[in-house]
Amino acid sequence: MILAVLFANAEGNILIERFHGVPAEERLHWRSFLIKLGADNLKGVKNEELLVACHKSVYIVYTVLGDVAIYVVGKDEYDELALSEVIFVITSAVKDVCGKPPTERLFLDKYGRICLCLDEIVWKGYLENTEKDRIKRLIRLKPPTEF
Amino acid sequence: MAQPLVKKDDDRDDEADYSPFLGIEKGAVLQEARVFNDPQLDARRCSQVITKLLYLLNQGETFTKIEATEVFFAVTKLFQSRDIGLRRMVYLMIKELSPSADEVIIVTSSLMKDMNSKTDMYRANAIRVLCRITDGTLLTQIERYLKQAIVDKNPVVASAALVSGIHLLQTNPEIVKRWSNEVQEAVQSRAALVQFHALALLHQIRQNDRLAVSKLVTSLTKGTVRSPLAQCLLIRYTSQVIRESAGNTQTGDRPFYDYLEGCLRHKAEMVIFEAARAITELNGVTNRELTPAITVLQLFLSSSKPVLRFAAVRTLNKVAMTHPMAVTNCNIDMESLISDQNRSIATLAITTLLKTGNESSVDHLMKQITNFMSDIADEFKIVVVEAIRSLCLKFPLKYRALMNFLSNILREEGGFEYKKAIVDSIVILIRDIPDAKESGLLHLCEFIEDCEFTYLSTQILHFLGIEGPKTSDPSKYIRYIYNRVHLENATVRASAVSTLAKFGAMVDSLKPRIFVLLRRCLFDSDDEVRDRATLYLNTLGGDGSVVETDKDVKEFLFGSLDVPLVNLETSLKHYEPSEEPFDINSVPREIKSQPLAEKKAPGKKPTGLAAPPSGPVSTVDAYEKLLSSIPEFASFGKLFKSSAPVELTEAETEYAVNVVKHIFDSHIVFQYNCTNTIPEQLLENVTVIVDAAEAEEFSEVASKPLRSLPYDTPGQTFVAFEKPGGVPAVGKFSNILRFIVKEVDPSTGEAEEDGVEDEYQLEDLEVVAADYVLKVPVSNFRNAWESMGPDCERVDEYGLGPRENLAEAVNAVINLLGLQPCEGTEVVPSNSRSHACLLSGVYIGNVKVLVRLSFGIDSSKEVAMKLAVRSEDETVSDAIHEIVASG
Incomplete structure (x- = not known):
């Protein structure tokens, strides 16, 4: 299960968050835990360089893209490798929508699109689509090309 | 040249100054949402409003029931628009709003229409939305379409239906299970993702049917699986099948091992890693099976991707716990990871090295760790400190280097938890390694010269x-x-x-x-x-x-005060200052709640200072205190040993009882810890009736009943036996719990006046030879052995019969003797044909005992053992042989 996908700006404010199967009362803890993790480790990290951590039986893979920090949390079958796959799809979709690693402003400008991408990528905690070209078409309701 | 630069800066300022959602407010956005009702829909504007609504929801804003309903109804109007982009937004918005059951009906017809639309993408999205908001009754109506969708030639539609199936399986399993034929067909799909989703669903449908899962795995491992993700799933299912079929094979070859090994050569790293991990986790994995997996993990250690390095070192760290020798080949790569930027990776590498290191590499390793410690966070440091502690217990001769390391890091900056971990470790080392005592105490003295933590100082x-x-x-x-x-x-x-x-x-x-x-x-x-x-x-x-x-x-x-601290505290709180001084004898001595902690954390070694005064002594002390407070047992002399609690009831029975055996020189006391798990009952006058018919040398001398045992408050009752002094008498005791049971009114908590006498059968209890042996480690076995001298040495050879492997035989003998394994010799490298094991301890009567065991196993798995015992008393050496001979 992919427990959470979270986007935050450089100051640690949440831009988008999606939790799956995490009780509402635990979300705040996760949010602050992830933001702290990012604040401690993301300084000076290159775009899309993956960082990884585990907390009990839960794995976390996170990175920066432009001004935005992206965190993906998973457990069981979504271990660090599967999550790196997920975050790769997310970063490439975001780059695709924004045309480059986004500034916070650009990210917010494309907010609706990004939400749609996320909707295509993670569906209630499961990875659904993995290819950026396909996602690009799907969010415009166009069928994928390969078929 | 300057122009574009300036322009860029301007852009930047603009961007920083203005957010498209600046000053966004729920009320205003809800007002804006009225555009959804316009007869002439402006698709662009509608999309913008939906984006704003999404932003609000993502910021944690909530809509009241009325607001949500209003927005939902407005959004449904947007189905009239032909604009594709807007339609996509509408699908998302409906899912986000998750309308209630009575509202869903408004959109179902629109969604059903889309589900049968000629446009594939409408179909896919409508399926996902419908499955998200649907309930059981609606599901039966659309089931037919969903089944068709699973085998739809458009992979997006098929995937949408399959993933929906995975979710619906949680709520409507009986319906989804009917789709297995279609799902099976989808597993064969040429589209990678469809195959992945179909495999996941098919496995979930069949997960409780072992045979079906086994068949699925058998057929798929022979065929081709296109998607690496599906391949990973298949590997996991395969290891599940291997686990469940363990022991069923006659030939000794492990089923599907070849498949796993083949996956190590797959082109996707994900698959390679999954296979390697599956192999390392096989039950009783042999070195031959491990080698190829370790080799690929070793390659990953020097990968440029941090995630791969992390995954590999994490897996090797686990392997190191059971097969330290298998991992030693990777030590060089692991050492280079100590300087890895990702501190999680570095810490895992260090702790793995500490596990696989041998006595000669300790110094070299410590030098590297010293540099590393300065730049990691406290939580990682604690992990390292704990690893060093266990390393030191494994190689007591190396205590000097390790103790120095601990004292050095103790002087550096660090938080309370970290410092406490170090101090705890030093205390444990002082306790377990007598030679380390003086230097350890001085290190602690130096530490309190400059210690900012009152707790640690005291x-x-x-x-x-x-x-x-x-x-x-x-x-x-x-x-x-x-x-x-x-x-x-x-x-x-x-x-x-x-x-x-x-x-x-x-x-x-x-x-x-x-x-x-x-x-x-x-x-x-x-x-x-x-x-x-x-x-x-x-x-x-x-x-x-x-x-x-x-x-x-x-x-x-x-x-120590011979009254429980809790009782003393309560009494002191009730004491009112007066002329009459507080009398400590007025404090009740009965312990209300027996240390449940020992039950909750089985096998967990008490650490350091936290449990005063320190270590295992504390439980013994607590027992000693408890027993000496009971007049009947006061004359028994010094307590030699208390066993770990032995459960006499199954888990989750009405009454939970475990027993601790307290061994004295010529007495034995059984302490029955009882818990009443029925809220409606109060037990009184609780005793255990012990039948010692199969323990001839024992005769009952005293029994101390428990006055009352309310719900969920553990209490103890005791029975004492006399036995021949200094002799390791053994026997079997049968136990019956006898008590008076009174009904309790759950609403008032009051018990009825009258009770009924009742009995409850407990399991039998055995007193074995190992109960008369104390586990006491020695820091240097060879020195101890030499200084004991061969005067009272007894040597003999034994055949242990056929055994699964050497490790099992070694464990059995260690448990039989109840002695402390020394220098890590209890760990038997897998597949070894011979092994030497060193044990030490104290026999009843305070006689030191040292044991050397040499094991050998032949091709027919027959195990032979040579047992050499040295002690201060030849009768004790004989007694140890007697334990083995009769065991």
Whole structure:
């Protein structure tokens, strides 16, 4: 299960968050835990360089893209490798929508699109689509090309 | 040249100054949402409003029921628009709003229409939305379409239906299970993702049917799986099948191993790693099976991707716990990871190295860790400290290097938890490695010279008071302790005074000087410090006469209060200041709740200072205190050993009972810890009726019933037996719990007047030879063995019959003898054909025992063992042989 996908700006404010199967009362803890993790480790990290951590039986893979920090949390079958796959799809979709690693402003400008991408990528905690070209078409309701 | 640069900066300023959602407000956005109702829909504007609504929801904003309903109804109007982009947004918005059951009906017809649309993408999205908001009744209506969708030639539609199936399986399993034919077909799909989703669903549908899963795995491992993700799933299912079929094969070859090994050569790293991990986790994996997996993991260690490095080192870390030798090949790569930027990776590498290291590599390793420690966070440091502690216990001869390391890091910056971990480790090493005692105590002394944590200072002072006087030169600690009286806060000063008094009581030669110091404390600014100083001066005879300290005084200083602290606290709270002094004898001695902790954390070694005074001694102490408070048992003498609790009931029965065997020289006491798990019952007069028919040498001498056992409050009852002194008498006892049961009214908690007598059968209990042996480690086995000398040595050989492997035989003998394995010799490398194991301990009557075991296994798995025993008494050496011969 992919427990959470979270986007935050450089100051640690949440831009988008999606939790799956995490009780509402635990979300705040996760949010602050992830933001702290990012604040401690993301300084000076290159775009899309993956960082990884585990907390009990839960794995976390996170990175920066432009001004935005992206965190993906998973457990069981979504271990660090599967999550790196997920975050790769997310970063490439975001780059695709924004045309480059986004500034916070650009990210917010494309907010609706990004939400749609996320909707295509993670569906209630499961990875659904993995290819950026396909996602690009799907969010415009166009069928994928390969078929 | 300057122009574009300036322009770029301008852009940047603009971006930073203005957010498209600046000043966004829920009320205003809800107003804006009225555009959804316009007869002439402006698709662009509608999309913008939806984006704003999404932003609000993502920021944690909530809509009231009315607001949500209003927005939902408005959004449904947007189905009229032909604009594709808007339609996509509408699908998302409906899912986000998750409408209630009575509202869903508004959109179902629109969605059903889309689900049968000629446009594939409408179909896919409608399926996902419908499945998200649907309930059971609607599902039966659309089931037909969903089944078709699973085998739709458009992979997006098929995936949408399959993933929906995975979710619906949680809520409507019986419906989804009917789709297995379609899902099976989809597993064969040429589209990678469809195959992945179909495989996941198919496995979930069949997960409770072992045979079906096994068939699925068998057929797929022979065929081709396109998607690497699906391949990973298949590997996981395969290892599940292997686990469940363990032991069923006659040939000894592991089924599907070849498949797993083949996956190690897959082109996707994900698959390679999954296979490698699956192999390392196989039950009883052999070195031959492990080698190829370790080789690929080793390659990953030097990968440029941090995630791969992390995954590999994490897996190798696990392997190192069971097969340390198999991982040693990777040590060089692992060492280079110590400087990895990702500290999680570095810590895992360090702890793996600590596990796989041998005695000769310790020094080299410590040098590397020293550099590493300065730049990791406390939580990682704690992990390293714990690993070093266990390394030191494994190689006691290396204590000097390891203790030095610990004392060095103790001086560096760090938080409380980290410092506590270090101090705990030093205390454990002092306790388990006698040679390390003096240097360890000095390290602790130096630490309290500059310790910012009151808690740690007081704990160390307490520990010094117990251990310091027993060293060869106790005077050298006094300076450190007395410095505390000058430099610290009142709490630390007070403990320093107590510690000084303990030195005075134990070391007569120091007494006059201690008195001088204690007298100076009489002028302290704090009441408690002055009171303690006065008290100790009086009890120790501070009038200047140097006499040997009374036994009573020592008892007062070192003995613990023989009343439970909780009871003392309650009594003190109830005590009202008056002319009559508080009488400690008025404190009830009955322990209300027996230390449940020992039950909750089975096998967990108590650590360091946290459990006062320290380590396993604390449980023994607690037992000793408890038993000596019972007059019937007071004459039994010194407690030799208390066993770990043995459960006499199954888990989750009405009454939970476990028993602790307390061994005295010529008595044995069974302590039955009982818990009543029925809220509606109160048990009274609880006893255990013990039948010792199969334990001839034992005769019952006393029984102490438990007066009352309310719900969920553990209590104890005791039965004592007499046995021949110093002899390891063994036998089997059957137990029946007898009590009077009273009904309790759950609403008032009051019990009825009358009760009924009842009995409850418990499991049998055995007293075995190992109960008469204490596990006591020695720091240097060879020295101990040589110094014991061959006078009372007894050597013999035994055949242990056919065994699964050597490890099993070694374990069985260790458990039979109940001695402490030394120098990590209890770990048997897998597949080895011979093994030597060293054990030490103390036999009843306080006789030291050392044992050397040499094992060999032949091709027919017959195990032979040579047993050499040295002890201070030849009858004891014989007795050890007797245990093995009769075991």
